[in-house]
Amino acid sequence: MDIHQLTRTLHTRNDSKIVMMVADGLGGLPMEAGGPTELEAAATPNLDRLASRGVQGASIPVLPGISPGSGPGHLGLFGYDPLTYQIGRGALEATGIGFALQPGDVAIRCNFCTLDEAGRITDRRAGRIPTEQSTVLVERLRQVQVPGVEIFVEPVKEHRFVVVLRGEGLGGNVADTDPQETGVPPRDPLAIDEGSQRTAEVATAFLAQAAELLADEEIANFHTMRGFASRPELPTYEEVYGLRAAAIAVYPMYKGLAQLVGMEVVGQPQTLDEQVDLLAACWDDHDFFFLHFKYTDSTGEDGDFEGKRERTEQFDAVIPRVVELSPDVLIVTGDHSTPSYLKQHSWHPVPTLLVSDCCRPDGLTEFNESSCIHGGLGQFEAKYLMSLALANAGRLGKYGA
Amino acid sequence: MDIHQLTRTLHTRNDSKIVMMVADGLGGLPMEAGGPTELEAAATPNLDRLASRGVQGASIPVLPGISPGSGPGHLGLFGYDPLTYQIGRGALEATGIGFALQPGDVAIRCNFCTLDEAGRITDRRAGRIPTEQSTVLVERLRQVQVPGVEIFVEPVKEHRFVVVLRGEGLGGNVADTDPQETGVPPRDPLAIDEGSQRTAEVATAFLAQAAELLADEEIANFHTMRGFASRPELPTYEEVYGLRAAAIAVYPMYKGLAQLVGMEVVGQPQTLDEQVDLLAACWDDHDFFFLHFKYTDSTGEDGDFEGKRERTEQFDAVIPRVVELSPDVLIVTGDHSTPSYLKQHSWHPVPTLLVSDCCRPDGLTEFNESSCIHGGLGQFEAKYLMSLALANAGRLGKYGA
Numbered sequence: 001m002d003i004h005q006l007t008r009t010l011h012t013r014n015d016s017k018i019v020m021m022v023a024d025g026l027g028g029l030p031m032e033a034g035g036p037t038e039l040e041a042a043a044t045p046n047l048d049r050l051a052s053r054g055v056q057g058a059s060i061p062v063l064p065g066i067s068p069g070s071g072p073g074h075l076g077l078f079g080y081d082p083l084t085y086q087i088g089r090g091a092l093e094a095t096g097i098g099f100a101l102q103p104g105d106v107a108i109r110c111n112f113c114t115l116d117e118a119g120r121i122t123d124r125r126a127g128r129i130p131t132e133q134s135t136v137l138v139e140r141l142r143q144v145q146v147p148g149v150e151i152f153v154e155p156v157k158e159h160r161f162v163v164v165l166r167g168e169g170l171g172g173n174v175a176d177t178d179p180q181e182t183g184v185p186p187r188d189p190l191a192i193d194e195g196s197q198r199t200a201e202v203a204t205a206f207l208a209q210a211a212e213l214l215a216d217e218e219i220a221n222f223h224t225m226r227g228f229a230s231r232p233e234l235p236t237y238e239e240v241y242g243l244r245a246a247a248i249a250v251y252p253m254y255k256g257l258a259q260l261v262g263m264e265v266v267g268q269p270q271t272l273d274e275q276v277d278l279l280a281a282c283w284d285d286h287d288f289f290f291l292h293f294k295y296t297d298s299t300g301e302d303g304d305f306e307g308k309r310e311r312t313e314q315f316d317a318v319i320p321r322v323v324e325l326s327p328d329v330l331i332v333t334g335d336h337s338t339p340s341y342l343k344q345h346s347w348h349p350v351p352t353l354l355v356s357d358c359c360r361p362d363g364l365t366e367f368n369e370s371s372c373i374h375g376g377l378g379q380f381e382a383k384y385l386m387s388l389a390l391a392n393a394g395r396l397g398k399y400g401a
Numbered sequence: 402m403d404i405h406q407l408t409r410t411l412h413t414r415n416d417s418k419i420v421m422m423v424a425d426g427l428g429g430l431p432m433e434a435g436g437p438t439e440l441e442a443a444a445t446p447n448l449d450r451l452a453s454r455g456v457q458g459a460s461i462p463v464l465p466g467i468s469p470g471s472g473p474g475h476l477g478l479f480g481y482d483p484l485t486y487q488i489g490r491g492a493l494e495a496t497g498i499g500f501a502l503q504p505g506d507v508a509i510r511c512n513f514c515t516l517d518e519a520g521r522i523t524d525r526r527a528g529r530i531p532t533e534q535s536t537v538l539v540e541r542l543r544q545v546q547v548p549g550v551e552i553f554v555e556p557v558k559e560h561r562f563v564v565v566l567r568g569e570g571l572g573g574n575v576a577d578t579d580p581q582e583t584g585v586p587p588r589d590p591l592a593i594d595e596g597s598q599r600t601a602e603v604a605t606a607f608l609a610q611a612a613e614l615l616a617d618e619e620i621a622n623f624h625t626m627r628g629f630a631s632r633p634e635l636p637t638y639e640e641v642y643g644l645r646a647a648a649i650a651v652y653p654m655y656k657g658l659a660q661l662v663g664m665e666v667v668g669q670p671q672t673l674d675e676q677v678d679l680l681a682a683c684w685d686d687h688d689f690f691f692l693h694f695k696y697t698d699s700t701g702e703d704g705d706f707e708g709k710r711e712r713t714e715q716f717d718a719v720i721p722r723v724v725e726l727s728p729d730v731l732i733v734t735g736d737h738s739t740p741s742y743l744k745q746h747s748w749h750p751v752p753t754l755l756v757s758d759c760c761r762p763d764g765l766t767e768f769n770e771s772s773c774i775h776g777g778l779g780q781f782e783a784k785y786l787m788s789l790a791l792a793n794a795g796r797l798g799k800y801g802a
Contacts, residue, residue, distance in 0.1 A: 001484040006467055053434065358742065360430055360438075360749050363771055376750075378780035380465055387466030391748045398746055399463055400470035400483070401493050 003079060003387050004240045006399060011242040016328035016393040018243070018288045019279070020385075022077060023315050024070075024254075025297030026334025027350040027369060029341040031305055038296075038305055038340060039351065039368045042312040046319035047332065047353070051367040054330075055359040057377020058349030058369075059385060061336045067347045071095075073335030074257045078290075079241070079386030080234060087260070088172060088229020094162050097154055098252030100259055101231040106170045106199050109227040111178065112137065112159040112220035119185045124178060125159045126220040134159060137220055144209040146202050163206065163225070171196030172230030174203060186224050199228065236262025237288065241390060246282050248275045249292035258290055272314065276321045283325060288389075291322075297345075300338030308340050329356045329392045331385065332367070349379055356392035404480060404788050405641045407800060412643040417729035417794040419644070419689045420680070421786075423478060424716050425471075425655075426698030427735025428751040428770060430742040432706055439697075439706055439741060440752060440769045443713040447720035448733065448754070452768040455731075456760045458778020459750035459770075460786060462737045468748045472496075474736030475658045479691075480642070480787030481635060488661070489573060489630020495563050496657030500555055502632040507571045507600055510628040512579065513538065513560040513621035520586045525579065526560045527621040535560060538621055545610040547603050564607065564626070572597030573631030575604060587625050600629065637663025638689065642791060647683050649676045650693035659691055673715065677722045684726060689790075692723075698746075701739030709741050730757045730793045732786065733768070750780055757793035 028037035035041075061068045062082050071092050072082030087095065090107035101107060112126035112134055135155040141163075142153050149167035156162055173192035179185075189203035203225055214221050237245040239262075246266045247258030255265045264286070267278040275291055282289075293315050299307035322330065337348040351372040362376035373379070377388070390396045429438035462469045462477050463484065472493050473483035488496065491508035502508060513527035513535055536556040542564075543554050550568035557563055574593035580586075590604035604626055615622050638646040640663075647667045648659030656666045665687070668679040676692055683690075694716050700708035723731065738749040752773040763777035774780070778789070791797045 003464060006464065006484075010467070358430060358740070358747075360770060361434070362774060374775065376459075376774050377465075378459065378750075378774065380780070384465035387464065388748075389466075391466035391468065396466060396468065396748070398468050398470050400473040400487065401490065 002081060002084065003383060004235060007079070007387055007390060007396065008240050010397045010399060011390060012395055012397055013242050014394055016287065016395060017283065017325070018329040018331070018389050018393050019291065019322060019327040020077065020289065020331045020333070020389070021291045021293070021322065023293045023296040023312070023332070023334050025300045025336060025338025025345065027337025027339070027346070027348050028300065028308065029339035029348065031341055037369045038300070038308040039312055040370065042309045042316065044312065044316040044367065046316045047367040048365060050319065050323070050330070050332065050353060050355050051371065052365050053361060054353050054355035055362050055377055056351065056353050056364055056367060056372045056375030058372045058375070058379045059333060059352040059382040060349050060379060061347070061382050065347045067345045068336050069345065070253055070335065071257065073345075074254065076382035077333060077335055077385060078261050079383055080261065081383050085232060085234055087232050089227030090162070090229035091231055093156065093227065094154070094164055095256030095260060096253040097156055097162065098256050099152070099154055099162065099164060100256070101164065102166065103231055103233070104166065104170060105231045106165045106172050107229055107231070108163045108165070108203070108225045110161050110163055110223045110225050112161070112223045113186070114219050115185070115222045121179065121182045121184060121186060123219070124182060124224070128158045129220055131155065131157050134161060134220065137214065137217070140213050141210055143213060144206050146205045149202050151206070159220070165199065165202055169195070170199045170202070172199070172228050174200050174228040176224070176226040177207070178224035178226050186222065189225055232260060234261050238262055241288070241386065242395065243288040244286045245288040245290065246286040247290045247292070248278050249290070250275070251292070251294050254292040254294075263290060272318050276318050279322065280325060296334065297338045300340050301343055303340050303343040305340040329354065329389050331389060333385065350382070352377065352385065354388060354392060359392055403482060403485065404784060405636060408480070408788055408791060408797065409641050411798045411800060412791060412796055413798050414643050415795055417688065417796060418684065418726070419730040419732070419790050419794050420692065420723060420728040421478065421690065421732045421734070421790070422692045422694070422723065424694045424697040424713070424733070424735050426701045426737060426739025426746065428738025428740070428747070428749050429701065429709065430740035430749065432742055438770045439701070439709040440713055441771060442706075443710045443717065445713065445717040445768065447717045448768040449766060451720065451724070451731070451733065451754060451756050452772065453766050454762060455754050455756035456763050456778055457752065457754050457765055457768060457773045457776030459773045459776070459780045460734060460753040460783040461750050461780060462748075462783050466748045468746045469737050470746065471654055471736065472658065474746070475655065477783035478734060478736055478786055479662050480784055481662065482784050486633060486635055488633050490628030491563070491630035492632055494557065494628065495555070495565055496661060497654040498555055498557055498563060499653030499656050500553070500563065500565060501660055502565065503567065504632055504634065505567065505571060506632045507566045507573050508630055508632070509564045509566070509604070509626045511562050511564055511624045511626050513562070513624045514587070515620050516586070516623045522580065522583045522585060522587060524620070525583060525625070529559045530621055532556065532558055535562060535621065538615065538618070541614050542611055544614060545607050547606045550603050552607070560621070566600065566603055570596070571600045571603070573600070573629050575601050575629040577625070577627040578608070579625035579627050587623065590626055633661060635662050639663055642689070642787065643796065644689040645687045646689040646691065647687040648691045648693070649679050650691070651676070652693070652695050655693040655695075664691060673719050677719050680723065681726060697735065698739045701741050702744055704741050704744040706741040730755065730790050732790060734786065751783070753778065753786065755789060755793060760793055
């Protein structure tokens with residue numbers, strides 16, 4: 001049984017406030033045997049103080065051994081089973097640039113490419129042309145028109161851009177046109193199911209016009225289409241939890257993911273302090289607040305142990321300002337681990353802390369990887385964090401009599 | 402896979418005895434930061450002595466964050482997935498008064514109500530008439546006869562009573578007749594599916610006769626019908642575990658729940674000591690013994706921390722008498738937590754202890770909330786307690802070769 005089948009029927013409403021602070025890639029590893037993790041090396045007096053009041057655990061993002069991308073990592077934290085709900089590549093790419101997909105939209109990842117005179121691909125990435133250059137070409141492609149369909153063309157980075165089709169009856173199952181090799185022509189966009197026939201037709205029309213618009217280009221004289229994907233059908237926070245949720249994030253990807261579950265994206269913060277300013281400013285208008293901090297992940301991916309340690313301390317430093325708002329439930333977690341040692345997302349369980357006046361404290365006085373495995377939440381799948389949050393906020397009724 | 406698919410095929414029989422002592426609502430919370438829980442405040446030398454020999458864990462009644470009622474709480478302990486097996490409201494009400502439902506029975510919760518001259522409800526609870534008064538009316542309703550159906554009418558409390566229909570082809574899907582508001586007439590009992598057509602007809606006939614039998618009453622001149630429910634189809638302890646099980650409980654609800662899974666309800670004990678007397682007396686006739694202690698829950702629901710502490714000590718005091726019987730497997734647990742701090746059932750994991758000569762002791766010397774999270778059973782869903790019990794009793798064969 002999906003946990004949402006329970007929360008959907010059992011949730012109640014009250015005036016409580018729930019804050020979920022996500023330090024992206026929070027979990028780490030020692031750089032050498034016996035050494036500390038980034039979080040253990042960091043001075044985190046505020047998190048440790050919270051630990052004494054709260055209950056800890058180690059959250060498993062998907063399943064043991066499975067390292068998630070940002071999509072499934074966050075869906076899990078939001079309480080959506082990341083194995084049930086999947087975000088197609090095109091939809092994730094659009095989400096990643098902050099494009100607000102609507103139900104029924106189909107998003108497509110596109111690569112500028114180079115064709116020879118016979119129409120065969122000679123470079124699948126058009127020499128990785130600089131973003132400034134591809135942005136100009138993307139703007140040119142906005143001239144493409146297909147009757148009955150609204151079309152959005154958005155730059156991403158270098159040779160990559162996104163096309164979003166909006167209209168009636170557009171399925172998301174269309175085969176990639178990128179043949180994944182050079183020396184052959186791009187494929188036609190072929191519908192994989194009946195319901196995607198119209199999408200394939202629109203894509204074919206788009207490519208024909210794009211060929212003309214790009215004909216004079218020396219390098220980027222065509223483009224491929226990959227990862228066709230409908231906007232995933234995710235029930236909203238309002239529906240499954242009865243929560244008016246706000247997302248306070250700096251990066252487009254996390255705003256986009258929050259939007260997919262019906263959170264309202266608040267403001268345009270550029271720093272963590274601005275994020276907390278916004279949190280305070282919109283306190284009365286929402287019940288749930290997702291606050292995303294990126295740099296524990298990016299430093300980890302860079303293999304920058306010291307950098308990640310510093311970013312962790314920066315994260316710790318804003319905790320008192322959040323505590324001052326007196327949330328009824330305060331959660332600190334990460335969407336996955338990003339150990340500097342591995343320079344990539346990993347499967348390791350993520351230190352997770354929950355503080356409320358009715359959590360059952362576990363006697364721990366530090367918050368980190370070594371501590372959390374002795375915590376009262378045990379090891380648990382991240383998808384259960386939201387039902388714990390609701391329960392601690394007094395927002396879940398009893399199951400059965 | 403349902404754990405019963407394994408136990409059904411792997412169980413074997415031997416002379417071992419398994420005792421499951423359930424202190425209802427056992428888990429608790431501190432009343433103030435840094436304070437003890439009820440179980441931690443209680444002097445429990447006998448449970449602590451058992452802890453040194455056994456293995457502990459924290460059992461999750463349903464799923465993280467989900468607070469169960471008595472029904473799902475006990476089904477979980479009995480090894481029946483509480484999300485798969487659900488007990489309808491009418492069936493639980495009948496069970497709660499100790500009515501032994503048989504397969505095919507349909508149970509209906511009824512409320513005496515008051516109608517005005519135009520047949521509109523003026524009071525949905527007939528002024529909450531006293532139980533003595535409603536018991537007389539219930540006896541009068543036993544005159545109702547519908548050909549081909551055996552009918553039972555049983556008092557519950559105040560304006561509430563239960564009707565059970567026994568006969569061929571009675572489905573449980575009939576809509577409530579209670580309109581949930583006053584100023585309108587009660588609804589007709591309408592079948593929701595084909596298989597419940599006959600039930601709706603019988604209910605209609607019952608209501609027509611009831612209207613006549615109650616016509617002269619000033620206040621309770623009619624009744625509504627709600628929560629139609631078939632007896633849930635639960636496989637028996639004998640079938641899924643190969644166990645001859647006995648239930649030794651004071652309160653009707655727990656006898657009823659035990660009966661639903663095929664346990665034999667033994668005796669009419671009024672005290673915990675009498676329950677242990679009965680345990681000893683029926684020792685040779687059964688393999689499994691469910692012993693239910695109510696007062697750790699009721700004191701918790703009253704918010705009576707001291708009372709719950711005392712009741713916990715009372716529970717501890719009978720442990721030596723149970724140990725003296727030398728059960729092969731002795732389990733001490735609760736169906737959920739009922740913290741005095743919350744005055745209600747909660748989602749917090751329940752301290753659970755298992756002692757057998759082949760359990761793997763975890764070095765813990767106390768039994769309580771703080772201790773159990775470090776136990777060898779870890780955190781586990783309550784539905785797995787029975788397979789652990791069978792294994793420790795040498796009653797489960799190997800899975801696969």
